[in-house]
Amino acid sequence: MDRLQEMEVFVAVADAGSFVGGARQRHVSPPAVTRAIASLEARLGVQLLVRTTRALRLTDAGARFLETTRRMLVEIETAENELVGEIGVLSGTLTLSASMTFGRYVLAPVVAGFLDAHAQIDVAMLQVERIVDLIDEGVDLAVRIGPLPDSTLMARRVGSVRRMLVASPDYVASHGAPDTPSGLADHQVIAFTGVIQNGVWRYRDGAREKTQLVTPRLETNDAATAIRAAEAGHGITGMYSYTVAKSIQAGRLVPVLDAVSPPSVPVHLVYPQGRFVAPKVRAFMAFAAPLLTQALEGLTPAGAGQSS
Numbered sequence: 428m429d430r431l432q433e434m435e436v437f438v439a440v441a442d443a444g445s446f447v448g449g450a451r452q453r454h455v456s457p458p459a460v461t462r463a464i465a466s467l468e469a470r471l472g473v474q475l476l477v478r479t480t481r482a483l484r485l486t487d488a489g490a491r492f493l494e495t496t497r498r499m500l501v502e503i504e505t506a507e508n509e510l511v512g513e514i515g516v517l518s519g520t521l522t523l524s525a526s527m528t529f530g531r532y533v534l535a536p537v538v539a540g541f542l543d544a545h546a547q548i549d550v551a552m553l554q555v556e557r558i559v560d561l562i563d564e565g566v567d568l569a570v571r572i573g574p575l576p577d578s579t580l581m582a583r584r585v586g587s588v589r590r591m592l593v594a595s596p597d598y599v600a601s602h603g604a605p606d607t608p609s610g611l612a613d614h615q616v617i618a619f620t621g622v623i624q625n626g627v628w629r630y631r632d633g634a635r636e637k638t639q640l641v642t643p644r645l646e647t648n649d650a651a652t653a654i655r656a657a658e659a660g661h662g663i664t665g666m667y668s669y670t671v672a673k674s675i676q677a678g679r680l681v682p683v684l685d686a687v688s689p690p691s692v693p694v695h696l697v698y699p700q701g702r703f704v705a706p707k708v709r710a711f712m713a714f715a716a717p718l719l720t721q722a723l724e725g726l727t728p729a730g731a732g733q734s735s
Contacts, residue, residue: 430470431503432700434496436463437475441493445483454582456575518547521707524561524569528621528650529694530554532670534570537718541711548707556621556648561699567708568698572667575695581704582695585716586723589691590622590629592683593671594663601660604683608639611684615662618643619653622665630687654680669723694723 440449440460450460468475475489485493525534530552538550553559559566561580575582594604598615605611608630618626618641628639644662647653650670657664658679668691674680682688696716698708 430467431500433463433467435500436460437467438493438497438500440464440476440483441485441489446478454584517545517706517710519705519707520549520551521711522551522553522565522567523711524553524555524559524564524566526556526570526572526621527554528667528670529570529572531651533719533722537715537722540718541714544714545707545710548710561697567705568696568711571695571697573692575693575697579700580697581700582697583712583716584693584695585719586694587691588694588723589668589689590665591668591671591685591688592628592663592665593657593675593680594683595658595660595679596681597660598657598662599681599683605663608637608684608687611639611641611663615644616641617653617656617662617664618646619650619664619666620646620648621650622667628665629689630684631689632687636689694719 436449436453436455439452440446443449443452446460446464447457450457453460464476471492473488473492474486475492477484477486523534523538531554534552538552542548542550553564553566558571559569561567561569571582572588602614605614608628611628616623623641623643626641626643628641629636630639631637645653645656647656650666653664654666654671654674656662658674663683671680675682696712696719698704698712
């Protein structure tokens with residue numbers, strides 16, 4: 428982190444009263460906060476915070492530095508806001524990255540609404556099944572599903588999703604439903620490779636994650652193809668919850684082995700860390716984050732488990 432970011436972290440920790448709370452406010456990991464405070468104290472040559480097992484308190488030097496830092500950050504934010512207002516209208520091209528499946532089922536409607544609301548901003552959507560390097564590939568903002576590694580990216584959590592098995596009611600009526608993951612060996616399986624890779628279904632057994640080998644009758648890298656096949660009664664498929672929620676609500680699909688489905692994983696919007704965030708990125712975050720949260724909540728089937 429640069430000096431300004433370390434100071435922002437220090438203020439967040441002081442306001443929250445804990446390193447974990449400060450990390451949550453800044454949307455970074457607790458280890459990153461610990462490193463930032465250590466770096467700040469090392470550079471200043473003075474202890475700013477005292478941690479005990481029960482509490483966190485400012486030293487006298489820390490209290491004085493907090494007052495000065497808070498005033499300086501307010502002045503910087505005011506200067507930025509004035510500059511944005513002076514130099515004008517939100518414009519330019521915003522480049523977004525997401526998986527093909529998430530982009531199609533969740534992100535695309537949000538982007539359409541954003542374009543309606545911001546006539547002078549264009550959007551380029553990069554939908555690929557890999558982790559994109561935002562800096563190297565010139566991407567402004569990306570959707571990441573799953574736990575985030577400690578990195579230099581800023582992140583804002585917008586919800587959670589999970590992997591689950593589904594089949595049509597007709598298929599279950601004709602073939603029954605497996606009682607255990609090993610029972611999948613006796614069923615027709617439609618493998619969407621975004622969830623069932625190399626013939627392996629990962630599931631939860633209590634607190635442990637286990638695997639079950641399956642032999643797919645159909646394997647595809649397109650979620651829509653797998654869903655259509657499952658709705659037509661051709662077998663059991665593994666999907667992300669947001670891709671099949673509407674089919675479940677409409678009665679075209681039903682959950683299978685739901686009790687051992689893996690726990691939900693977080694969904695974040697991430698963007699490169701820097702002192703200045705482009706107005707177009709700020710605008711998209713403000714517009715899209717609440718809509719994505721609402722969409723993911725609405726696309727979680729009843730009984731789909733708790734968010735992680």
